[in-house]
Amino acid sequence: SEFGMPIAYMKAKFLFDEHRYDEALTILNADHNSNPNLYYAEYLKGLIATKKNMPDMAMKYAKYIFYKRPSNINFYYLLGGLAFERRDTLEMNRVFKEFIKYNYSHQIWSDFSQNIFSVTNNPPSALNIIQDGLIKFPKDSALLFQKNYYEGLFLYRQSNFPLAIKSFEECLT
Numbered sequence: 001s002e003f004g005m006p007i008a009y010m011k012a013k014f015l016f017d018e019h020r021y022d023e024a025l026t027i028l029n030a031d032h033n034s035n036p037n038l039y040y041a042e043y044l045k046g047l048i049a050t051k052k053n054m055p056d057m058a059m060k061y062a063k064y065i066f067y068k069r070p071s072n073i074n075f076y077y078l079l080g081g082l083a084f085e086r087r088d089t090l091e092m093n094r095v096f097k098e099f100i101k102y103n104y105s106h107q108i109w110s111d112f113s114q115n116i117f118s119v120t121n122n123p124p125s126a127l128n129i130i131q132d133g134l135i136k137f138p139k140d141s142a143l144l145f146q147k148n149y150y151e152g153l154f155l156y157r158q159s160n161f162p163l164a165i166k167s168f169e170e171c172l173t
Contacts, residue, residue, distance in 0.1 A: 016047060065079075071101075076103075089119055092115060093116075109136075109137070112129055113130050116129060148171045149171050
């Protein structure tokens with residue numbers, strides 16, 4: 001195609017979008033020679049595995065493609081999302097640390113801190129991530145909000161209400 005995407009992959013993507021997963025898999029499995037370094041077939045297979053409730057197969061494909069091309073944001077979100085669903089903080093951290101070698105975005109730090117907090121319910125862990133992001137993006141309002149929020153939550157849990165209130169008020173700015 002004009003985009004460098006093999007036609008078989010494009011057909012499989014359209015079938016995926018129409019929830020015709022078995023037909024998409026048939027096309028992907030039949031095409032062995034189209035651009036093996038693109039890893040798009042494996043990406044679609046991972047997405048199909050998630051839709052067909054096959055988490056181990058989805059994780060297998062997600063790990064394979066992410067560690068082959070760790071700068072690809074779609075591969076990052078697929079593997080990171082699957083690790084989040086499994087509550088696998090070790091894999092979540094590994095994927096994050098590898099991905100930020102290639103991509104800089106305040107949103108990556110923000111999303112990752114929220115995911116870690118959702119899994120661990122540990123404000124200091126999330127705060128450490130945010131503080132690392134603030135080194136790279138010191139004026140980012142979303143990261144500053146999260147920093148104050150996690151600090152406030154931590155202080156609240158320690159019954160340090162005056163300082164917690166101060167941190168939460170900082171969120172408003």
